[in-house]
Amino acid sequence: MPDSPTDLHPLDAATRLTPGPGGTLTGRTSPAYANMVGPFGGTTAALLLRAALEHERRIGEPVALTVNFCAAIAEGEFAVSVREIRSGRSVQHLYVELRQGDTIAANATVVCAVRADTWAHQPAAMPEVPPAGSVPILNGKPPLAWLSRYDFRYVEGPPFIPGTAHAEPQSARSLLWVADNPARPLDHLSLAALCDVFIVRIYQVRGTRTPAGTVSITSYFHASADELAVQGARPVLAKADSMRFGGQFFDQQGEVWSDSGKLLASTSQVVWFRD
Amino acid sequence: MPDSPTDLHPLDAATRLTPGPGGTLTGRTSPAYANMVGPFGGTTAALLLRAALEHERRIGEPVALTVNFCAAIAEGEFAVSVREIRSGRSVQHLYVELRQGDTIAANATVVCAVRADTWAHQPAAMPEVPPAGSVPILNGKPPLAWLSRYDFRYVEGPPFIPGTAHAEPQSARSLLWVADNPARPLDHLSLAALCDVFIVRIYQVRGTRTPAGTVSITSYFHASADELAVQGARPVLAKADSMRFGGQFFDQQGEVWSDSGKLLASTSQVVWFRD
Numbered sequence: 001m002p003d004s005p006t007d008l009h010p011l012d013a014a015t016r017l018t019p020g021p022g023g024t025l026t027g028r029t030s031p032a033y034a035n036m037v038g039p040f041g042g043t044t045a046a047l048l049l050r051a052a053l054e055h056e057r058r059i060g061e062p063v064a065l066t067v068n069f070c071a072a073i074a075e076g077e078f079a080v081s082v083r084e085i086r087s088g089r090s091v092q093h094l095y096v097e098l099r100q101g102d103t104i105a106a107n108a109t110v111v112c113a114v115r116a117d118t119w120a121h122q123p124a125a126m127p128e129v130p131p132a133g134s135v136p137i138l139n140g141k142p143p144l145a146w147l148s149r150y151d152f153r154y155v156e157g158p159p160f161i162p163g164t165a166h167a168e169p170q171s172a173r174s175l176l177w178v179a180d181n182p183a184r185p186l187d188h189l190s191l192a193a194l195c196d197v198f199i200v201r202i203y204q205v206r207g208t209r210t211p212a213g214t215v216s217i218t219s220y221f222h223a224s225a226d227e228l229a230v231q232g233a234r235p236v237l238a239k240a241d242s243m244r245f246g247g248q249f250f251d252q253q254g255e256v257w258s259d260s261g262k263l264l265a266s267t268s269q270v271v272w273f274r275d
Numbered sequence: 276m277p278d279s280p281t282d283l284h285p286l287d288a289a290t291r292l293t294p295g296p297g298g299t300l301t302g303r304t305s306p307a308y309a310n311m312v313g314p315f316g317g318t319t320a321a322l323l324l325r326a327a328l329e330h331e332r333r334i335g336e337p338v339a340l341t342v343n344f345c346a347a348i349a350e351g352e353f354a355v356s357v358r359e360i361r362s363g364r365s366v367q368h369l370y371v372e373l374r375q376g377d378t379i380a381a382n383a384t385v386v387c388a389v390r391a392d393t394w395a396h397q398p399a400a401m402p403e404v405p406p407a408g409s410v411p412i413l414n415g416k417p418p419l420a421w422l423s424r425y426d427f428r429y430v431e432g433p434p435f436i437p438g439t440a441h442a443e444p445q446s447a448r449s450l451l452w453v454a455d456n457p458a459r460p461l462d463h464l465s466l467a468a469l470c471d472v473f474i475v476r477i478y479q480v481r482g483t484r485t486p487a488g489t490v491s492i493t494s495y496f497h498a499s500a501d502e503l504a505v506q507g508a509r510p511v512l513a514k515a516d517s518m519r520f521g522g523q524f525f526d527q528q529g530e531v532w533s534d535s536g537k538l539l540a541s542t543s544q545v546v547w548f549r550d
Contacts, residue, residue, distance in 0.1 A: 063490065063524055063545060064343075064490065064491045064545045066341040066384060066491070066493060068339075068360075068368050068384050068386065070360055070361035070368045071361055071363070085343075085345055085372075085379045085382055086345035086346055086378065086379050086380075088346070090523075091490060091547060093343050093345045093379075093382070095370075095382065097360075103361065104360045104361050104368075105361075107360055107368070107370065107384065109341060109343050109382065109384060109491070111343065111490055111491050111545070113523065113524070113547070115522035115523050115524070116522070116523055117522065118520075118521060118522060118523050118548065118549070118550045119481070119520065119521075119550055120520055120521030120522070121444045121480065121519075121520045121521070122518070122519045122520070122521070123444070123446070123447050123480070123516070123517060123518060123519070123520075124517075124518035124519060169396045169398070171398070172398050205396065205398070206394070215338065215339065215366060215386055216339045216341070216384070216386050216493075218341060218491075218493040218543065220524075220526050220543070220545045222518075222519045222521070222522075222524075222526070224522060241398070242398060242399075243397070243398060243399035243497075243530070243538050243541055244396075244397045244398070244399060244497045244537075244538045244541075245393075245394065245395055245396045245397070245398075246393060246394075246395030246396070246397070246497070247390035247391070247392065247393060247395070247497075247499060248365075248388065248390050248391055248393050249338055249388070249390070249495075249497075251495050251497070251541050253528075253541070255518070262519075263518050263519045266518055266519075266526050266528070266543065268493065268495070268541065268543050270338060270339045270386070270495045272366060272388070273393065274393070275393045275394055
């Protein structure tokens with residue numbers, strides 16, 4: 001890790017928290033991850049996870065993270081607080097809130113655990129895809145800052161659409177290699193952000209853009225910090241799909257795979273949309 | 276709904292909350308849903324959802340529910356508190372805690388919304404199965420009270436195992452018709468409980484029982500109350516699978532379908548286990 005703040009990777013800068021009085025942490029939105037309204041949700045997820053991981057009584061590594069996006073986060077400062085809900089011998093529950101003024105703009109529940117080696121088995125198979133190096137990096141992205149923070153190599157289901165609605169709904173599935181840009185060795189923070197890297201499925205299904213935003217995301221981390229370190233900064237394989245759209249909401253189901261075929265994280269989210 | 280408490284369906288009795296001073300609600304564990312240690316997690320999920328839905332400022336219907344199981348719930352009384360985190364025009368976030376003494380034994384985040392009609396589309400297809408009526412109800416269940424609160428009709432992957440470990444891991448997938456016993460018209464409470472109705476996958480994969488328990492469950496409700504009312508008390512189709520086991524945890528991915536082929540809920544959970 002570079003020791004001057006200006007040398008920080010943008011994700012580390014965007015998730016930096018400064019301790020203040022009463023245990024409250026202070027952070028600031030980062031233009032490097034700006035989205036249509038407020039920051040890229042993945043950055044917020046990484047930030048709330050980081051707040052939990054930096055808690056003085058935290059044990060072990062993250063296992064589960066649920067982040068609720070409660071209000072738009074305005075550009076500028078925010079306060080983050082972490083509460084220890086329950087700590088067992090090896091499993092711990094934390095609760096995190098992000099506030100701007102009187103508004104709780106996001107909250108999160110975090111499960112950490114001191115994991116031990118056990119019987120292991122991976123029934124899920126990695127989708128068959130060409131290696132990342134043989135898939136071109138996506139160009140012509142819309143001018144949203146956070147999109148430039150990732151190199152996307154779409155194998156299936158590119159999300160950017162010509163602006164004419166499809167006559168029939170298209171597949172909601174995407175399959176892509178993705179890496180932080182600039183490159184950054186994978187850890188649970190960047191993995192938490194990567195779990196939200198899928199462009200909302202409704203764009204590619206309908207072929208039009210409508211107002212839409214993630215309301216809640218849940219990610220399970222199957223990989224230990226050591227396993228993530230082995231992956232390093234090489235692209236991971238990401239898969240997303242949806243099962244049902246209607247009544248202003250739809251789901252997204254996602255997977256993040258190492259390039260050696262291990263499931264690093266599984267994730268789901270519910271997204272609000274307007275016609 | 277019967278008006279005498281003794282006529283209540285066991286699920287309604289198990290999730291009954293009595294308002295007390297300071298807005299705290301009081302409930303009590305129900306022997307009808309007893310599990311190995313504490314109550315069936317689905318009952319706890321339904322209870323925390325009910326606490327949110329009975330909040331005086333609640334708007335709309337539930338869209339998302341994450342429940343964290345933080346400590347074993349002892350037989351007896353517990354206190355439940357609900358906090359309004361953020362209410363927008365049509366989307367609301369609530370936070371719920373269940374306490375016994377000084378211990379927060381469970382917490383939950385709940386998203387509710389006043390849903391409007393929109394474009395609708397269901398890419399996911401219901402698994403092909405014989406009708407519920409042609410599948411026999413499972414007999415010979417282990418003597419855990421909560422198992423008697425459901426009629427299980429397994430089409431694939433029955434979870435109860437002979438006690439000899441499989442030489443090779445078996446499929447983690449199950450497919451079953453399931454209904455409350457006694458019968459109860461479906462609503463979001465019983466749907467929240469049904470999302471946890473899958474016996475932990477590790478039993479059927481390994482063919483042995485090991486200590487295991489859900490740590491966190493997230494459920495998305497795709498169906499409105501009106502749609503659930505149409506399903507009534509008829510069995511729903513439930514599907515569960517797992518992607519990766521290891522380091523003391525594994526995931527479960529679940530779906531709950533109406534008998535007319537609509538996805539009512541999608542759900543995922545992370546489960547702790549010991550070798």
